[in-house]
Amino acid sequence: MAGVAGRLARLWCSGALSSPLQVTRFPALQLHLCGPAMRASQEDFENATNQVKLLKKDPGNEVKLKLYALYKQATEGPCNVPKPGVLDFINKAKWDAWNALGSLPKETARHNYVDLVSSLSASSESSIQVTPAADRKQPGSDALVVTSQDGITTITLNRPDKKNALTTQMYHDIMLALEAASKDDSAITVLTGNGDYYCSGNDLTNFTDIPPGGVEEKARSGAVLLRDFVDRFIDFPKPLVAVVNGPAVGISVTILGLFDIVYATDRATFHTPFSHLGQSPEGCSSYTFPKIMGPSKATEMLVFGKKLTAREACTQGLVTEVFPDSTFQKEVWVRLKAYSKLPPNAMRISKQVIRNTEKEKLHAINAEESNILRERWLSDECMNAVVSFLSKKAKL
Ligand SMILES: CCCCCC/C=C/C(=O)SCCNC(=O)CCNC(=O)[C@H](O)C(C)(C)COP(=O)(O)OP(=O)(O)OC[C@H]1O[C@@H](n2cnc3c(N)ncnc32)[C@H](O)[C@@H]1OP(=O)(O)O
Numbered sequence: 001m002a003g004v005a006g007r008l009a010r011l012w013c014s015g016a017l018s019s020p021l022q023v024t025r026f027p028a029l030q031l032h033l034c035g036p037a038m039r040a041s042q043e044d045f046e047n048a049t050n051q052v053k054l055l056k057k058d059p060g061n062e063v064k065l066k067l068y069a070l071y072k073q074a075t076e077g078p079c080n081v082p083k084p085g086v087l088d089f090i091n092k093a094k095w096d097a098w099n100a101l102g103s104l105p106k107e108t109a110r111h112n113y114v115d116l117v118s119s120l121s122a123s124s125e126s127s128i129q130v131t132p133a134a135d136r137k138q139p140g141s142d143a144l145v146v147t148s149q150d151g152i153t154t155i156t157l158n159r160p161d162k163k164n165a166l167t168t169q170m171y172h173d174i175m176l177a178l179e180a181a182s183k184d185d186s187a188i189t190v191l192t193g194n195g196d197y198y199c200s201g202n203d204l205t206n207f208t209d210i211p212p213g214g215v216e217e218k219a220r221s222g223a224v225l226l227r228d229f230v231d232r233f234i235d236f237p238k239p240l241v242a243v244v245n246g247p248a249v250g251i252s253v254t255i256l257g258l259f260d261i262v263y264a265t266d267r268a269t270f271h272t273p274f275s276h277l278g279q280s281p282e283g284c285s286s287y288t289f290p291k292i293m294g295p296s297k298a299t300e301m302l303v304f305g306k307k308l309t310a311r312e313a314c315t316q317g318l319v320t321e322v323f324p325d326s327t328f329q330k331e332v333w334v335r336l337k338a339y340s341k342l343p344p345n346a347m348r349i350s351k352q353v354i355r356n357t358e359k360e361k362l363h364a365i366n367a368e369e370s371n372i373l374r375e376r377w378l379s380d381e382c383m384n385a386v387v388s389f390l391s392k393k394a395k396l
Contacts, residue, residue, distance in 0.1 A: 067113065164199040165200045190240075216378065254282055278381025
């Protein structure tokens with residue numbers, strides 16, 4: 001396992017991976033000297049260290065290393081720790097960046113750090129996507145857009161260039177959005193995607209953001225997040241509708257068993273390639289799928305990774321109705337707007353009558369699936385699959 005973890009680290013250092021924003025851990029290399037008049041105050045520096053956590057755009061590994069080195073130089077002075085071993089790729093890259101600053105004075109490093117952060121903030125601001133709805137909620141990240149209109153709260157996955165893959169931040173934001181939607185005055189909540197995909201599942205670069213506690217800690221916190229995330233769907237009190245606007249992969253498919261209605265374009269496909277990824281089913285699909293489609297069809301999907309067309313998924317009961325792609329949006333929204341005018345309390349109570357008997361069981365299954373996945377994430381099978389995808393050797 002150390003070997004595979006090492007390969008992940010090597011990919012990260014080579015810049016082949018775009019790791020999620022963890023700037024404070026992977027900082028800097030700004031070698032310009034500056035005069036006393038240009039020096040940044042301690043307060044500017046502290047503001048900059050906070051600002052860096054709010055950057056909307058990943059600045060890339062090279063800049064993160066620069067930030068790291070400048071931060072260390074500004075706070076601790078010249079590099080004063082032993083050089084990590086050659087196989088300790090990430091720490092060695094960080095050490096090299098810090099060491100390269102030589103005897104750069106602390107004040108200069110502080111100033112250069114502030115300068116670098118402010119240039120990043122400026123370019124990050126200019127890339128912020130303007131979301132149209134005046135009633136937008138939950139502005140935590142641009143990757144998720146939440147709007148409320150006509151009695152419908154719509155949560156839209158908004159990373160079309162990455163096929164709406166789910167980052168760690170997005171899991172948190174979706175949980176917040178569901179929490180807010182459960183309490184707002186809308187009657188129905190919708191999850192959908194922007195662009196040609198509904199969702200390509202878990203963002204596989206989530207695996208590259210290894211915390212100081214190592215891969216075990218990463219797997220443990222991932223399992224906690226997964227369990228919390230799925231729990232929100234199990235407990236969601238109002239009618240929950242998936243508007244599946246394109247292909248769906250992984251966790252975006254499995255949780256469909258927890259939705260009340262699933263409308264799909266005929267362009268959508270449904271794919272749970274867990275064995276290919278060295279992983280195992282989640283989202284309560286080990287229970288809901290056999291129940292919905294029978295054990296052998298569920299096995300084809302969850303064990304052998306058979307990809308279903310929208311019509312197949314509809315025949316098997318995972319999808320409620322399929323619409324031609326050309327009229328999908330129009331037909332679905334007309335339908336949902338009509339449903340949203342029904343008495344909201346009656347809908348909520350009817351949902352509870354249908355779903356409540358299963359809730360405890362679903363929570364127990366979710367806990368068990370999350371535990372099993374935690375182990376799977378540490379397996380060579382899983383790590384090899386992730387490395388293959390990230391090094392562009394494999395795709396589904
Ligand atoms: C709290 C943690 C909970 C985890 C729960 C467990 C969850 C399990 C799962 O969801 S398993 C499923 C994981 N998903 C995948 O394995 C899909 C991987 N992606 C692909 O195979 C392909 O990208 C594709 C088939 C979805 C689409 O192929 P194609 O149409 O050829 O597009 P591209 O491959 O060029 O994709 C464009 C762009 O998006 C990036 N991307 C797509 N999906 C993901 C992803 N899941 N993770 C990370 N990145 C993704 C892809 O790399 C491209 O990026 P680039 O333009 O090259 O920078």
